[in-house]
Amino acid sequence: MTRPAVALAVALAAAALPSAAQDRTKDTPPVATQHAVTLGGKKVEYAATAGTLVLKDEDGKAQASVFYVAYTKPGADPATRPLTFCFNGGPGSSSVWLHMGAFGPKRVALTDDGQPTPPPAKLVENEGSLVDLTDLVFIDPVSTGFSRAADEKNAKQFHGVQEDLTSVGEFIRLYVTRNNRWGSPKYLAGESYGTTRAAALANHMQSKLGMRLNGVVLVSAVLNFGTIRFDEGNDLPFPLYLPGYTATAWYHKKLAPELQTSLTKTLAEAEAFAAGEYQQALFKGAELTDAERKTIAAKVARFTGLSEEFVLRNDLRVEGQRFMRELLRDRGRTVGRFDSRYLGRDSTDAGERPEYDPSYAAVQGTYTEGLNSYLRGELKYESDLPYEILTGRVQPWNYGTASNRYLNVAPALRTAMAQNPDLRVLVANGYYDLATPYAATKYTMSHLANDRGLLGRVTMTYYEAGHMMYVHRPSLVKLRADVAAFLQKG
Structure with a gap:
């Protein structure tokens, strides 16, 4: 192709796309579709909506466009139907892992022990889905998924511990308000750094937004970063990693x-x-x-x-x-970080x-293929933006007051639980997780408070898999049963 032809092709492509201002300062009208899934031998009907909500300052100026996918039960009473907001971590991860691996109605097909199938990725009904028990909203924080800052030059205002809490909390407030769900039982479900967000968000939502939660689900948790950082002078991680070894x-x-x-x-x-x-x-x-x-x-x-x-x-x-x-x-051979059952070869x-993490390599491509195919095919959502699965666009992450010490949000979770005696926590741990090892999480939760009554509201569960325990089919089934029991306690 000649240079003029290339220039013309680029110009035509740019003209075909909505401008950044149009795309990021107005809500994308949600695309609604109707579906059904079989769970436990029963047909479950649900509505799916995919779209964006624009976060604005009090002067009405757009700050960011946040993409989400929601699954709701048609005709359900919002006063009794739970609503669960789900997200992953990173920082820099979209919600694809909990969405297409753990709790959404469709999941990426893997072998029973979590190995990828040949490309292209295929989707199957997810027997681990929670769509029969709760409405689900999967959130992509700013700069992940299709979510973007209104002005990319100012994107860093969303890339930090407190900045992230503020923007995700505002999305939740806006979604709850617009969909008349203030009267619904409400839950958070986070994975990895998403558990850091969820623990701090429980307190933020209660203290800043006046929104109390019924429960928080922490999948592969890290609340106290001092338990996992192998820094000179910090001996704590070594005994906490040893059981994972x-x-x-x-x-x-x-x-x-x-x-x-x-x-x-x-x-x-x-x-x-x-x-x-x-x-x-x-x-x-x-x-x-x-x-x-x-x-x-x-x-x-x-x-x-x-x-x-x-x-x-x-x-x-x-x-x-x-x-x-x-x-x-x-x-x-090497072993995986996210899941040490996986083997790599340098x-x-x-x-x-290791030169790479074989447990991430096993899922990165298949989840990316599966998510992009699913959004455009089954959910009918169109966007020419690249869907950022796990991005470095959020770096450097602003740790704020924790810049010269280890981030620890366990006190925020303790405060939320102390002030809300009905708040319960479920912590899901994979034995083969070498990113957020289970013994480190046990240590954090056992040091959460001296109040045994408060600790009595914390449920710990364990799985013979890794960080993303749901890629292991038996663990997916167990995770579904454990979270279902947690939700059904009310």
Whole structure:
């Protein structure tokens, strides 16, 4: 193609698209379609709407266009029909994972153990969907999905802890107001950084917007970032990651025979060691004797499948990426971060860290294909914008008052629960999650408050899968049952 032809093609394409001002300062009229899905042997009818809501300042100036997909039950009484707002994390993730993997009426087809099917992606009815129990609204925060700032030069005003709370909270307020749902039972469901958002949002919505919640679902949670950051001088993550290492080594049969019999029994032993001898040894630092150091290294090796020599070379502190690279080095494989059941292969076997995360590579393409096909095909929503699945457009993320310390939103959740005695929390954990390890979440929740009555409103559930436990079909079925029981408590 000649240069003039290229220029003409670009000009024609630009003319065919709505201008940025038109696209981002007016609500996209929601596209409504009618559907049905079979859940538990019963046909469930639902309406789907896909569109955008424009967030404006009090002078009426558009600030951002937020894309959403909502599923509602026709004719349901809004006074009794629950309404659940769902989002993922990142920061920089769209809601595609909870939408097309966990709770939406359709999911991306995978094998039962979570492996992708050959391209192109295919969609199936989602037996894990919650559409029979609650209306669902999947939100894409600004700069993810089809959501965009009205003026891209000012997009950074949405890219931060507090900025994100304000914009997502405003979307929820606007949706609830326009759809006359103030009288409905209301829930939040977040995954990964979406749990950080959900925990803080529970308090924000109550204190700033006067909107109380009935419950919060936290999928693969991180509320206290000090539990997962392998920084010099921060020993906390090492004992909290160790049980996740144990689960991974158990899955890949790298443990001693007596530890390979029962996963839960072995994990109980690993947790006791991590919280006791191991944590105490790390606390002692250089005061450990050579004999003590060798004893602890042998026990860390026993529970992780690593060699004692490797543990000693790492000063008893094996950072996550190093574990993922080392565990199966003798087999020429790496293990996944989001889900350590998945195996990768680097260009050489000499690296210190994996070259990529095989558990993310397994789902990124198939979910992107599936979501784009679904929106345009089944939901009839058209946009020429690229749907940002997991984007770097939100970086650098503004951590605000947490810039020089670890972000910790657990106190915000505790405040919301203390001031709202009817607020309940469900926390879903994957044993093979090396991004937000289950033991770190247990630690955070056990330190949430001294009030056992408050902690009695927290339900912890566990799955033999990873960060996105719903890609494992048995875990998807269990997650559906656990969340359904949580919702049905009212």
